Amino acid sequence: MKHLNMAQEATRTEHGRATAEWIAERSRRAVEHYATEGFQRESARGRVVPYPDPAAPDFVKQVSEVADSSRMTDLESVARELPASFGSRMLRVTQRRVGVVGGREITDLVEGTADIRRLGVDSNSEHVKELDVLLVALPVVGREPPLTADELDVLARRIIPAAREFGIPTVGMTLSDPWRVDATRKIAGTVDWLLTTDPEGPNRYDKHMTTSGRVMVVDSHFNPLRFSPVGRERHRAGGALFSGRLPSTAQPERLRAWRSILSGLRRHDTKLTLASSAVMNGVPEKSRGLFPSEYLNFLTYQPDDELRSRVLRLFDLHVLAHLQPGAGHAHPLETLEALASGGVCMSTYSVAMNNDYPHVLLPDGSDDAELEVALLGHDRPHLRRLQMEGVRRAFARQTADRLMSEILRQTGLEDTPRKTVVLWRANEDDSDSELFASQVVTPDVDLRRVGMHEPAPGDAVIDIRVGRQTTGHYYLAQDLINAFRMASVSTVCMSVDAPESRVFEIVSDHECKEVDVVASWIGADEAQFDGTFVMDPSAIQPGGCSYAPAGLGRPKLLSVIVPVYNNGPYLVRKCLESLRRSTAFPDMEIILVDDGSTSPETRAIVREMAGLWDNVRTYLFPPGGSGSASRPRNKGLEMASTPWVTYLDPDNEGVGDGYAALLRICQETGVDFAIGDMLRYAKTRTLTRNVATLRSAIRTNEHGVGEVPHDALTRIDFQPMSIQALVADTQWLKSLHLEQPVGALGQDSLFFQQMLHGARTVALVDKPIHTYYGEVAGSMVNTVTPTFFRKYIPLEEARSRWLREHDLFDEYVRRRMRRYVTVWFLPKFNKAVSLDDREEAFELLRSLCGTYGLELRFAADGVTVTLD
Template sequence: MSLDVPATPTAELSSRLRQLELASSQLDQVHAGRLAAAEYLHGADLAGPHPSTPFAHGAAGADQLLRQLRPVLAALPEGEEGISRPRTGLRIALIAERHLVHTLEGAAELVHLAPTAWQGALDAAPAERPDLLVVAPVQAGRRDAWKGAGDPGTYVRRRITGSIIPAFRGVGIPVVFWGTQESRFYEDWVDVAQQADHVLTVAEELVERYAADCPRARTVEVMRPAVNPLLHSPIGTRPASADLITYAGTWHAKLFPQRREYATALLEGVIRSGRRLLLFDPRSQAATRDDRFSYPRGFTPYLASHVGPKKLIALQRASDAAIALNSTVASQTACSPTALTLQACGTAVLSTYNQGLNSEHPHVHLAQSAEDVASHLETLPLEELRRIQAAGLRTAFLQDHVVDRLHDLASVAEVDARSALPAEPRVLAVAEQVTPALARQLQRQSIGPVELVAWDQAPARAGAVDMLLPVSPGRSYGPEYAADHLAAFAYQSASVTTKLDGPAESADQWAHRRLDGDSAALELTAWWRPEPALLASRERLRAARREFAVYAIDHGEHGPADGVLARSAEPRERDDDVSAVAVEVRRRAEQLGLRLTVIVPVYNNGSHLRHKGFASLRRSALFSQMQVLLIDDGSTDAVTVTTVDELAAEHPNVTAYHFAPGGSGSASRPRNLGIQLTATEYVAYLDPDDEMVCGGLARLVEELDAHPEADLAMGNVLRWSTRRLRIDHHQELREVFGGSDDDAARTLVLPEDSLARWGFRSLRIHAAVIRTSWLQPLDLQMPLGALGQDNYLSQQMLHHARRIRTVDVDVNAYYSEVSGSAVNAISPRYFAKYLPLEQDRVAWLREQGLLEDYRQTRLEGYVVNWYLKKLSLISSEQWREAAEHIAEILALYEDGPWTRPEIDQFLTDLRTAVENG
């Protein structure tokens, strides 16, 4: 076959080639930062648009898409001062970056200093001088007044340390250094901190370092960033421009390699989802070539021209979701301030990993992969989106309000904030009929128990109530009901708030806006410091509604009197009936054709359950075939109990079981019961504060379907701590038991001595799907109240298994640094909870004839690298008690002889501690 190729290109082909050459040249210039992306994209017609690009939404470029949003932005009302959080009377002299200036504006009187204009603040009469001087790391500052201050050797920096701070201290004005910078930039600003009377840092891991380096400081404490309702506000944001997602910030191609890696997956996931994406970064579009700040080519179509801070915040308020990138990963207190301010805007947050966000803000979606982000956006129901946004508003305004932060600042500096805040808001609920059910619901509020009285008792409380909640036995109230109202009083100025009726689809048109008081149901309202006359009777308060503009929050946290919220509040004095639940589990499995049971042990971690563990299952393509068993180990937290019941009520393939309140001390009891209840062909484990990812469960089920001889299928684990670590169980197992990449289809046949050959290492059971007909007859009971039981179970399963499949797919994301989790709360009790585990393990190893092998290959390394490493984290006051528990564990293994010198030294140290009393 031959092709006729013209000797000279046709005019049409020549024109097309010139277009391609020009486009390629321009794209190179975009990548190099010499040409604005929007300028190039205006004529880009050589390839079909991706569904998420501006072209697919009727815009020639990102800037035109931005112009299309002008009506939405113009309709947004201004933010308001919260009626419960009046501005302070503080006068603060300030040297700071613009974002901190904007956060503090309106909450205090700011005196902006400049390198050549600061003396006037001290020349004023003593009563008119600032109360304190706050200095924070600054690169440019307000109106670029402090440009160059980030360099310790510059003139402007020397003005801070050599002139301004000494002058303020000289007249008795306290100086506060607020370290808002990344830990890696500590050295750049420690010289300023050393001049301060008080040192504050957003990073708890820097407290000891500051204390050692700053002997002048009287105080060294953690102080997190804040949110300001004048800027960051949900008012007027429903319905929002639902499919817009924004990110504003510099790419930093080289400075933060972790952030760049994780951010790439996040942005690619947004693009895959088809959502409209807008990126704002003037440095990436600068006219000068600087590859340090250039976005990769794949993201340049989404770059829009730079906008000012007010317009950017309006865009974030108008968006249902937006992006925050974390430069710091390994901190429980320092995270991207944007992650906090977005929540205050009522915006759901997509973020890269940060320990503190994962621990304290489980409703923030942390990107695992592009596939994960796309699936999250594509499958997130509107009701769940509104739950996420409501959780963000509660967190932001009840924990990080700027007025609260300034009161903390005044307390540290020992100055008068000149405004009053109730230490604990006095909340009173009042009902026409006080019923036990209603009283229980109000006792279970997340802000603390709320007293309930009848209307005839209300007048006696006049003047002693901060928030009044009229309630009715005709409704039920969730544990976050009072918190939602309390948060709303912190971000808007109306003295009456209300919840809405109906689902999100109908309630959205009224949410986060003012309503006529007549349209608000009295039993869904809250009143901030009502006049005494209004407490006279229900009729008086009801009639007064029309005199007020009422702020509508949303439709969550209440329901019918006989609904799930009411049932969750019923007292539980005994365990649920196992037999009855087993019958129901089997019936549902058969009726719905369910194939995989996922056992989720739960204890006082309902927010993580809803937004982490369960949300990851809901995203799975296999979800409709799963039977999710939520086994509550006796939670005492009302939010957790309610969450378990709500999820079971909302999804027919979810079953809840509750043990009586109190807890057993570990996940063993609920996991054991979960296996007993399992009625499907396959079973898997998931902890509520971890996630299933990348379609891994579905892939493992496919593997077992195709290989009925296999007892279980195992995938890989993503472990998040100070970084993301991939635990490659697939490769590890194949290396030990004879599989290879060239023989990936082979089922691994394990020898009789498989556990010894494996070296008694752990496998994460959460990355496995197990055949129920193999596992249930083994009756492997996890030791009650023990820690480490899941790793022990993996050893037992590997010993008993004869054929397994491995798949090179990530299945489970394990967050190892969750603040307050059982494995991270190090105390003597932590080591005591390993004693029942080791007692059980010693007995089992002896029974299986494996005890000596374990001693020779695993025991001492485990003692040194686990127990003694954890012991090094404990306080000196608790060391002996914890050490004695470890000694008890060692005695189970016949107390030596030990070959590792670390163990002998530990035993010597313990004997010395005992002898010295």
Template sequence: MKAINKISVAREQPRVRSDQIDASMRLEQTKRKDEHYATEGFVLGVKQGKVIPYVDPNRPDYLDRLAAVAELDVMDQLEAQASDLPLTFGSRLLKRSDTHVGIISGATIAGLLEGTANFHQVSPWSPDESLSEIDLLLVGMPVVDREEAWSKAELEQIKFKLFPKIRELGLPIVVVTMSDPMRTNATITLAEDADVLLTTNPDGAEMYGQKLAMDVRIEHFQACFNPLYVSPVGRGRHRVQGAMLGGKLPGTGQRQRFQALRGLLTGLRREDEMLVASQGGVVAGLDEKRTGLFPSEFANVLTRDPKPELRSRVLRLMDLHVIAHLHPASSFAHPQETLEVLASGAAAMSTYSVGLNNEYPHVLLPDGPDDTQLQIRLLRSDDDHLRGLQLEGIRRSFNTRTSDRLMRQVLRLVGLEGQESKIHVVWLGHDDDSDLGAWRSQTVPEGVEAQRIKSSESVPEDTEIIIDAPVNMRVRHHLIQDAVNGFRMASVDRVLLTRNAPSSSVFELTETSDADEETVVARWVGGGVAEHDSAFLMDGSALSTIGSGSADLRSSQADLSVIVPVYNNGPYLLRKCLESLRRSSAFECMEIILVDDGSTREETRRIVQETGYLWPNVRTHLFPPGGSGSASRPRNHGLTMVRTPWVTYLDPDNEAVGDGYAELLDLCRKTELDFAIGDMLRYAKTRTLTRNVGILKSVIHTDESGVGEVPEDALKRISFQPMSIQALVAKTEWLKSLNLVQPLGALGQDSLFFQQMLQGAKRIALLDKPIHTYYGEVAGSVVNTVSPIFFQKYLPLEDARSEWLKRDGLFDDYVSRRMQRYVSVWFLPKFNNAVRPEDKDECFRLLNTICEMYQLPLSRSEDGQTAALLEIVNN
């Protein structure tokens, strides 16, 4: 590891205090028009004990000044280590088609598909006889930020020279693009003469449908990677405990995205995390409009991009990769780098995007430097936790994203291959059923079919993998997944999973005996010859038994209960909610209550059960499968389980921000309060801050510690504004005394719950900082799907709310101060703009029922497509 010691020099230097910086330099920073360069990086950016100066990319001597501060030779050192890693151990499960595919493509898509069929490189000038060997033509569009686009002349050669030859032979043409929503004109130019267009854009059919002929089939495919090049094999040989920044930098007009990236880098620097910024365009001095914005105060960590032939192996060296997401509002356009980083076995940290949050909940999305610091401290203090995060990335990528799936999709679409066959796995059980618990705990991914047989039974003929079941061993739900993925990473006849194997020895070929009692053996029986005689050692964390399994271990120390309602979102629970709670300094005094509302996805139920077993401060309750329709039932039940002085709520797909819960708890401990509350972050297409505290301060006079008495008319004076119950910590005894019940099956039930809490509160505290992050664009959320179900779920909420308002004499005030406007800005736009025509009648009936509860009659247009409040029409 001698080379890495040189990289780490900057970490070993003393920090430079702000009062040591020359005043003139400070003045110069504050005067700069390019305000995106002036941050604390000038205080903490250290190289050999010196402050990193501002490096202006517009100066003629930029490259010379950059060379004076940057570690430009770092990539040389990393490449020297990467060259020692194996490129691949082959793959038993990368299915190669016998089809002969002519391909004209950019390097990215060509490399992605290598090994999945018999490929023949073609060009617009290919002689006719060379085309007679192929069964179809695949056109892979050059990928943005990886290769130059084809010129107009090249496009015309393909379209007018090559395509007619293919048509004369009666062969299908498939166009594949991974660059949407960019370079669409070039894609259309070729796709209009193709049979099939494949795009990573889920809305591709809508985007291209109006511009392409009806007979062009437009299909979506998921981003994928080639396991012959991208995998974790050998990654334990040279482990670099640091982070590498890659991906596309923010554009000159993306200020929020730029500040988000800067926040991540600043948090890493605060924690003395070794950082390498692989940004070849910046190092080369290219214009910012081409490269994007790079925070100049981090110039000392800049280095060039890795050589293409070593790139995938360089990725494996790092513990952590930082990715600047290109399109925060996109549901799909996250960088290909994300998938490749995860498949390489590294943890990933990124700026926010809708698609990234939906597809990869285990990718870390800290909000700013403070949050980043807490995350890095957790990863560095708990190596098992870091390892689990890395393995989750490997699992999620190898389960569904290897590139042979794309090739089989292409062949199915042109009729050259039938339906995809599944991988058949046999779990070889014991006659005494000692493995039954382990078998029942397993969740099997898409594309795998698993069955259990006893050792005395015959193995089915179509079996490809046999797993020798563990004896009386508690295993995790992903044991079968990990065993299968071992054969995706290596062409071997045996995959071994060994308990507590050191990280330096996993993902390697091994001669280790398979007779060890602590080892689970998966054997390949599907025919064919393996490339390697050795076995492949997978990480054995699926056999781990971390924790004592005692839910009462910390009960005497717990001060705060966190109620988490769960339903079919186990991966989010594990990597969003629980991940963020572990970062809190209050984690040791938390009791986490997981209440499963009857999940129908076995994976979620297994995650809840395993967490209850593995985490000593977690208690669980699982309702029978089926679900109640909302978070009300699990929240109500969770409150009955609370036995700590203080309580809060956190949804499984949300995250605690920074150390907010610890600070709220500290306020509660210091004085007699009903609850303490902070603000809420909301991430949807952009980042917004919901300032609960600012609203409450307008009616509550607080002392210097933020504590104040609640006026009797506070709820009226804030116009009944609801606030997140996940942004507060309440006194358990007081909250239970209110006898509040969240309406079953209701949507938005926590809004009523908070209104009732504030109405019943006498003394509260306000903390002017965000406490939790709410993700408003989560896939499958009923809030984002406007159908009759959406309005149905508001019926029990508004029925309960209207009855409460009448009992407490608040009804008229609520209608005039809030409900009339709420119908206008929330319900009516949903009905008018987002309900399908076939659902209009039912949705109007439901919405009208809601409005009648508040004596707000509706009118409906003659065509029935829109509605309005009569009061608004009359005025």
């Protein structure tokens, strides 16, 4: 409670207001302690100070003396001046009558997509009889009260059976699993279909369904009538907003991460608005979570339900605190709604958050958060591009019309997926052909290039015309299509000259110029609003380094080799975003080597980066791919032209200013390479202590520099280390003539072993250098089929040859390989390979182990494998 008491003292001594700087100065040591691993130990023992106890008798009184309830009152007053909505030209997908009973949030979600009939649990059979489909909505956790046992009983015993009696399909839906498993199970046992955002939904609920195979996992969605960026440029609140669910004592990692983000923002003097009515009202509910007392003077209540979506638009930056890192289901409603409203999101980590939203910022600690918010503050165009990326993704994929279409398809009321036919009018001089060829749109869009005066086919709904001088990005067409999802107008215009005050607004006096892009609605139905909707012009503006750090044009010192394959969004918002935060960015030559991506979006991104950033070089292999990062890494090293070199994968991030620290010590000492530690995010956050391991074999001086003994590899038991956590002398590395085996997985482990064996001197730096995301969806390392084992064979064949050449083979087998097979390959085989693939996978694994003279056998169960 001491921080709360100090905040109250500050209130008395500083004219009725406690400042974060004053509190932070008085409590610096305690705050730093509780932002470290020590905090986790304390929380595990139940001593989670300095979080005030919500069950304390004077909790509400003490909080009310420090918190700022007027903050949200002022924000709501401003939010009322924003439009609730500009309608949507593409939201309605059917005229069918869809009844919705249950949760308010889901009822609001599907509003406008069909003829929605809101039913109460007291509705009679006559109300049900008029429907084409009945949607049973379970309330959203943290936003509305759960259904009572009596209400669930009425649904299960009266309303749903009434629909079945009339032959009306019933669909249960939940957006909050796995928290309300019991309620969902009860509904699952009565409905025809169950839609859930929980990836484990089929495993949890299929056995409860009357018909197997009818549990469907869907993405989260939002309704553009409630959440959109329209009118957001009229007012800016400044600072950052948090309005989600608070972490609890059972989530120490989430508490640590959230608190460290707040600390980084305050270091940059970012004004915070932390909205939590649960803390303000003092109800001691376990689900309410904890609130750090040094930030209580930024606390206010959550906005009114009717104004919440408009309050979101007032902020450029949103802070989120999602589930524990290992959660495969991120409950990302707050994220999606903030992105749709035009906000940049900074969040604590979860597996699903990293997989689903690569453009959401996931800082590791306060340093990362401070560096990122500084970058956003210095580079307004970069901030706007990041905002638009969130808007683009949300409106391109997750608007409520897609959800309603999915419901109609599952119930057999709609046969085929909808296609939006969009025409692109060709310029008479063909000057638009290259721009059109670069366009990437979602699968539900049929984009056709037609002649300037060619009649429009009857199924077309949008007509796009670009000027003769127009240049643009690959997402130009998608942004124009999205505009009709957020505004019911006849015309959309994108203009490079449009002032910010007019963007996301409907204007009656806008005159389009030759370089503008105009999209017209040519489909049926009338527009709700007259005038032209002015869309954000990011798609026709340059997108490079608007903010040029000092020295950007000087000779480069560090080549960063980035192997790319079908992961363009991660490349831009993970890898490159983290490099831009570094003070070494002006000294970097960034080499993007595309391994033959088959994703048009990825290849478009790689090409654009070379034209937009003057320190980016690219190389694109023909489409097809080699099967691993080896080929592009080999090519990147060949291309490297600077004194020093490192590697960073597209879906990983540099941590803080780690690369700058490594580069500096390399320049000062002339070592062969400098290395730091690696952060690994998977189900938990762990620190791979490369430096501690190497210190067991290498004696270093006060600067962390030491000579590498000839037996360093055996001393560290051949422990591989991330080549993304080091900076090496380029000419020295090239002189080793190393080639990473093409098509192999884990190839960088051999590469590091060869580097260490060939090094004379190294520098050890006690800090994390990069973040490795260990459970990226679609990653080969996380997809265990026979191909997984097949890709390790060329690696181990190459490694065994190299080990024999250097008389290290026997030591490697004894010190590492047996354990490596036991802790890596066998769990992958025994736990993740399907029964159908076991025979093929076993033969491959046996061949792999045979390279080292190791024998495998099936256990007595005939299914699992052990090492003899």
